Amino acid sequence: MKLLIIEDSSALRRSLVVGFNNLGITTDEASNGTDGLSLALNNPYDIIILDLMLPGIDGMDILKQLRKSAIQTRIIILSAKNQRxxxxxxxIQGADDYLTKPFSFDELHARILAISRRGLINNFTNTITINGFILDSNKMTLRYETTDIELTPNEFKIVEYIFNHKDQIMSTSMISDNIANNFDYISKNTIEAHISTIRKKIKLKMITATFPIKNKRGFGYYSEG
Known part of the structure; x- marks a missing residue:
């Protein structure tokens, strides 16, 4: 599952990112309405968490523009505006749920799970395929065509995060922030070691296809294919 969090409070946004990453959920984030709308229009998400009072473009205008553009991604409004x-x-404007601040993270997570069970979500994607490598976020597996590649939890999180940001360069600090547990840190050397181990596992499976995660020296990793 992949979420977009559009929230201008850096403290709340960070706590949500850490909380969802600890649950194995991939997140993108935006601190203002302009960036949030651009991400929502140009990337597939399973659910968008949307604040209403945002700098740039306010949340209600984002909601209207997404629905006008036929973006059917599920949207949960998360706002301090608590009047009926x-x-x-x-x-009425097209949100799937509305949760007022302050709120319980467990309740927000429960509402996300409930929305995910409501039936087909047009943008919902459980698998990502790049250069023949298929990553399944529900089953937590990676395979090449019909060959399974066994990964550790951290190896899977690294692949999932980079695959979910195809053609975007992810620095090692960004990767660490998005896959580490709360208050933990995964070093650059550890991330490099994980990716090296994944490549060795693929080679041992006699897979000749090129693993699509590449390194741009001095910048970070990206997926291409």
Whole structure:
């Protein structure tokens, strides 16, 4: 599952990113409405968590523009605006749920799971395929065509994060922030060692295809294919 969090509070946004990453959920984030709308229009997400009071473009305008553009991604409004009319307006404009601040992270997670069970989500993607390598986020597996490649939890998280940001360079600090547990840190050398081990596992499986994760020296990793 991949979420987009559009929230201008850096403390809240960071806590949500850490919380969801600890659950194995990949996240993108935006601190203002302009960046958030651009990400939502140009990338597939399973669910968008949307604040209403944002710099740039406000959340209600983002909601309207996404629905006008036929983006059917599930949207949960997460806002301090707690009047009944605010909730009604959000739902009428196309939000799938509305949760007021302050809130419980467990409740937000439960609402995400409930929304995910409502049926087909047009943008919902459980698998990512790059150069014949198939990553399944539900089964937590990586395979090449019909050959399974066994990964450790951290190896899987690294591949998932880079695959989910295809053609974007991810620095080792970004990778560490998005796969490490709360208050933990995974060093650059550890990430490089994990990727090297993954390549060795693929070679041992006699897979001749090129693993699509590449390194741009001095910048980070990206997936291409």
């Amino acid at each position: 009319q605010d909730r009604i307006d959000g739902l």
